Amino acid sequence: MCGIYGYLGHRNGVKIALDGLKRIEYRGYDSAGLAAITEGKLEYFKEVGKLSELERLVGDLSSPTVIAHTRWATHGRVTRENAHPQLDESKNIAVVFNGIIENYQLLKEKLQQEGVTFVSETDTEVLPHLIARIYDGDFLKAVQQALLLLHGSYACAILHRDHPNEMIVAAHSCPLVIGMAAQETFVSSDPNALVHHTREVIYLSDGEVAKITLEGVEIFDATLAQISKETEQILHSVEETTKGNFEHYTLKEIFEQPQTIRNAMLSRFFEEYGTVAIDGLHISASDLLSIKRFLIVSCGTSFHAGLVAGYMLEDLAGVPTQVEISSEFRYKNPIVQEGTFVIAISQSGETADTIAAVREIKAKGAKILAVCNVQGSTLAREADNTLFLRAGPEIGVCSTKAFTSQLAVLSLFALLMARTKHMSKLEGQNFLHSLQKLPEQVQRVLDLAPQIEKIAKKYSRYDHFFFLGRRYMYPTALEAALKLKEIAYVNANGYPAGEMKHGPIALIDEECPTVALCADKVTFDKLLSNLMEVKARHGKVIAIAHEGAKGLENTVDEVIYVPDTTDELAPILSTVAAQLFAYYVAKERGAEIDRPRNLAKSVTVE
Ligand code: M6R
Numbered sequence: 386m387c388g389i390y391g392y393l394g395h396r397n398g399v400k401i402a403l404d405g406l407k408r409i410e411y412r413g414y415d416s417a418g419l420a421a422i423t424e425g426k427l428e429y430f431k432e433v434g435k436l437s438e439l440e441r442l443v444g445d446l447s448s449p450t451v452i453a454h455t456r457w458a459t460h461g462r463v464t465r466e467n468a469h470p471q472l473d474e475s476k477n478i479a480v481v482f483n484g485i486i487e488n489y490q491l492l493k494e495k496l497q498q499e500g501v502t503f504v505s506e507t508d509t510e511v512l513p514h515l516i517a518r519i520y521d522g523d524f525l526k527a528v529q530q531a532l533l534l535l536h537g538s539y540a541c542a543i544l545h546r547d548h549p550n551e552m553i554v555a556a557h558s559c560p561l562v563i564g565m566a567a568q569e570t571f572v573s574s575d576p577n578a579l580v581h582h583t584r585e586v587i588y589l590s591d592g593e594v595a596k597i598t599l600e601g602v603e604i605f606d607a608t609l610a611q612i613s614k615e616t617e618q619i620l621h622s623v624e625e626t627t628k629g630n631f632e633h634y635t636l637k638e639i640f641e642q643p644q645t646i647r648n649a650m651l652s653r654f655f656e657e658y659g660t661v662a663i664d665g666l667h668i669s670a671s672d673l674l675s676i677k678r679f680l681i682v683s684c685g686t687s688f689h690a691g692l693v694a695g696y697m698l699e700d701l702a703g704v705p706t707q708v709e710i711s712s713e714f715r716y717k718n719p720i721v722q723e724g725t726f727v728i729a730i731s732q733s734g735e736t737a738d739t740i741a742a743v744r745e746i747k748a749k750g751a752k753i754l755a756v757c758n759v760q761g762s763t764l765a766r767e768a769d770n771t772l773f774l775r776a777g778p779e780i781g782v783c784s785t786k787a788f789t790s791q792l793a794v795l796s797l798f799a800l801l802m803a804r805t806k807h808m809s810k811l812e813g814q815n816f817l818h819s820l821q822k823l824p825e826q827v828q829r830v831l832d833l834a835p836q837i838e839k840i841a842k843k844y845s846r847y848d849h850f851f852f853l854g855r856r857y858m859y860p861t862a863l864e865a866a867l868k869l870k871e872i873a874y875v876n877a878n879g880y881p882a883g884e885m886k887h888g889p890i891a892l893i894d895e896e897c898p899t900v901a902l903c904a905d906k907v908t909f910d911k912l913l914s915n916l917m918e919v920k921a922r923h924g925k926v927i928a929i930a931h932e933g934a935k936g937l938e939n940t941v942d943e944v945i946y947v948p949d950t951t952d953e954l955a956p957i958l959s960t961v962a963a964q965l966f967a968y969y970v971a972k973e974r975g976a977e978i979d980r981p982r983n984l985a986k987s988v989t990v991e
Pocket of ligand 1: 684685686687730731732733734735736739782783784785867871984986987988
């Protein structure tokens, strides 16, 4: 979504802020802007399109006090007027803003009745006007009082011409991180953009406001009572946020998976007892035994990981599991009975729908386990327990390594649950051995890249695909289809294979190939029959199957064999093959891979 970057210190903050925007560019944007205070003047620049356009406009401007923004349009079209910063009428106050002001229409009408002229279609513009009307010389107070009038979620950074060495930042249900260094302070909506300058950070919590000056940072709650907050350390390295020798972040992240899966499991095995000991999980065995039902909430790729986890928790642990898309769930009136244990899955930990669903469930008394990749994220802070993926920063908008790490971590949790309930030690140890083999098996899938690239090139001209699977391969098919949709812009329909004959099979012809996810052994024969039905209608079939699968060569057009594992872990290996397929189709079609059109990495608005 939108990205914020700010600098206050002794250096030229313009260059630092532009560099900062480049580091959050991967999150998606359509326009960008910047405001700076130089020699008592508030200067601002905005432009639609690439950051280079803004850089060109800004020229050699130099300032030690800068706020900058990349916008992903929600309220108002992609125009220069709607880009941030937004200003008050006298152009004394500049605001960069991430989030949504839900009551902006009401506020706007009121301000217009009072004679204020609006120049943009954005919801953000109400904020500088409100601050200007409240301002009586106390910048911090004016911002705090204006923020109290807003309904919605936000992170923002604000400058006032009369306070050249001061920046006010605030957050409510949107991420904002303050990076602390010697006599300079950085602000961003993404900690990855700060790590080049400092690892010492403060995450703002809901309703908090911070005043940044050359003397340092003061933090206040929503009532303006000063509070003290501990600084936290960003743990990942600078290298983890670069592309290395890879053409795209997405490809780099696909190839990192042997290591990220290893990291997800590292020091979490308790082999002697055939179980796991997971850091961050403070739940006693008796608490686990009291769980009567799991409820999983998540979006997009994380939802697909949730579906796989649903099968595992029912199959291995025998606990009924409901898996819900957060954006739908948040508008239900959830029935959260005693014994319900909630798992919220989110790579970023900032997805607005998932956070809203979690808050609704928490209010009903349930405990929340977050499965998350980003330390310090809103979800990680609000959950009762967090299992971190340890996958390192995922920069490609299309989620790849986070998905397989989610599956690895969720399988550890399912094993823990199963062992606590009824699974034998030997079965637990066998499961651990299958997990142990995964990094090397994923590497073997990656070694198939040349074969997969060849197949992808052959099929890259098709505009419609089906992705079919059954049982564990059904969510795998959904995930594989999502990858092709988002990075190759190809219409890809993920479907449970057994449902095809209830309607969608009408779409099958020689122009609509099917990618068949075949590695679920329990349903393999059934799937094979479904593929015969596709072939009988002249559909081409590309199969991703486990080594040792029989009867495919005579049925399908292409086969990609991935190493054999248990059905529960097969989604990890098949997904890696599907990621490569999507990547090479996208590349052949010339699509923008790391930052697909219309998409944003973290969806922090509804
Ligand atoms: O950060 P989250 O895991 O909560 O994000 C959820 C989805 O927005 C995300 O998985 C999205 O679907 C990805 N672009 C998929 O590649």
